[in-house]
Amino acid sequence: MLDAKPDADATATQGEALLEVNNIEVIYNHVILVLKGVSLSVPKGGITALLGGNGAGKSTTLKSISNLLRSERGEVTKGSILYRGQRIQDLTPADLVEKGVIQVMEGRHCFEHLTVEENLLTGAYTRRDGGRATKDDLEMVYEYFPRLKERRASQAGYTSGGEQQMCAIGRALMSRPETILLDEPSMGLAPQLVEQIFGIVKRLNEEQGVTFLLAEQNTNVALRFAHHGYILESGRIVMEGPAAELRENPDVKEFYLGMSEEGRKSFRDVRSYRRRKRWLS
Ligand SMILES: Nc1ncnc2c1ncn2[C@@H]1O[C@H](COP(=O)(O)OP(=O)(O)OP(=O)(O)O)[C@@H](O)[C@H]1O
Ligand SMILES: [Mg+2]
Numbered sequence: 001m002l003d004a005k006p007d008a009d010a011t012a013t014q015g016e017a018l019l020e021v022n023n024i025e026v027i028y029n030h031v032i033l034v035l036k037g038v039s040l041s042v043p044k045g046g047i048t049a050l051l052g053g054n055g056a057g058k059s060t061t062l063k064s065i066s067n068l069l070r071s072e073r074g075e076v077t078k079g080s081i082l083y084r085g086q087r088i089q090d091l092t093p094a095d096l097v098e099k100g101v102i103q104v105m106e107g108r109h110c111f112e113h114l115t116v117e118e119n120l121l122t123g124a125y126t127r128r129d130g131g132r133a134t135k136d137d138l139e140m141v142y143e144y145f146p147r148l149k150e151r152r153a154s155q156a157g158y159t160s161g162g163e164q165q166m167c168a169i170g171r172a173l174m175s176r177p178e179t180i181l182l183d184e185p186s187m188g189l190a191p192q193l194v195e196q197i198f199g200i201v202k203r204l205n206e207e208q209g210v211t212f213l214l215a216e217q218n219t220n221v222a223l224r225f226a227h228h229g230y231i232l233e234s235g236r237i238v239m240e241g242p243a244a245e246l247r248e249n250p251d252v253k254e255f256y257l258g259m260s261e262e263g264r265k266s267f268r269d270v271r272s273y274r275r276r277k278r279w280l281s
Contacts, residue, residue: 015044018179018211019101022040023078026060026069026235034060035081036235040213042179047205047212049222049243051256052232058215059106062181065213066103067093081090099177100178106187108168112157114211116148119156119167123174140208141170144200162193165200169197173204180204182214186221194218198225219256223247231256 008127019042026035035057050058055243063069064076067089081089083099091099092251110119120141124134127247145166151159156167159224182201186194202225204210216222223229230250231239239252246252 015046017041018044018084019213020082021061021065022080022081022082024061024064024081024181025077026057026064026074027077028072028074030073030075031129034074034235035064038232038235038237039079040230040237040240042211042213043228044211045209046203046228047201047214047226049226049229050213050215050232051217051219051229052223053217056232057219057235058232059183061102061234062183062213062215063077066096066101066181067091068103068105097175097177100176101181102172102175102177102179103181104168104172104183104185106183108161108164108187110156110159110164110167110171112155114156115153115157116159116163116167117152120148120170120174123171125175137176141173144173144204145170162189162197165189165197166200169200173210177210179211181215182212184215184217186216186218194221198222201225220258223252 021038021040023037023039024035025033025037027033038057038061040048040050040061050061052058055101060069060074060221063072063074065081065088069075076089080087083101086117088096088099088101093103111122114122117138120138121134124137142152147163148166148170151163156164160165169180169182169185185197185201189197201214205212214222214226223246226243229240229243229246231246232235239246239249241249247257
């Protein structure tokens with residue numbers, strides 16, 4: 001198993017840490033402890049993946065960063081979250097967008113009754129640089145997502161799941177973000193479409209310099225496109241490292257990539273296996 005402490009060397013090769021989450025604890029409804037000391041570092045210009053199964057705490061981590069917990073009766077009770085070295089815990093989600101951080105929520109939220117193009121334009125609401133820039137950005141979004149251009153006049157509620165995911169990412173791009181927190185982009189999509197969306201994320205990262213922190217259950221795809229990965233289990237980071245190393249790690253192969261001899265194991269099996277391993281050692 002890899003060390004769960006941040007790997008300073010790997011982070012350094014990918015630029016300064018833009019976002020730092022230091023040992024945060026999150027409690028819902030004053031009693032339910034969900035994150036139990038999560039730390040991670042997101043380097044500027046990188047794609048960082050936060051991996052783990054159902055209920056591991058991925059969305060909670062992203063919502064802690066973007067300050068969307070309060071509306072769900074959740075609270076960061078310990079630790080700190082820094083962006084460019086400044087605490088961001090007291091900012092509103094709108095303040096954060098102005099700082100360059102935007103979240104694309106799980107479940108691709110679009111305004112169903114608006115057209116695709118109207119949805120995209122709502123993403124530009126914090127912009128102060130005028131109509132011309134907004135129009136250019138709309139063209140930029142259409143260049144990355146030609147499908148959205150074709151569907152620009154359709155009501156978003158009637159577009160496919162893949163198109164809605166593209167619309168949600170496109171809307172985030174309209175605020176010209178420096179960092180996108182992308183929650184479960186693969187959810188409910190066919191493999192080919194998942195590849196396509198991750199391919200666009202990679203291009204946005206390389207060509208526009210957008211930094212990504214993405215939460216994913218789909219370890220396989222995420223580790224092929226990300227530079228660095230963290231694996232979360234029951235509210236704790238249990239492994240972290242460069243994506244290429246995680247892909248080759250025997251535990252990751254066995255438990256998260258379903259490449260064991262006996263076939264894919266469930267997370268419950270993983271836990272009992274770990275217990276067994278501890279007993280035996
Ligand atoms: N508003 C809430 N109130 C109480 N508990 C919550 C709330 N939101 C999430 N939880 C609990 O926190 C834990 C982590 O949930 P979270 O949504 O962060 O997991 P996740 O890793 O994103 O899972 P998934 O892959 O299914 O989206 C779960 O046990 C969940 O039931
Ligand atoms: Mg989630």
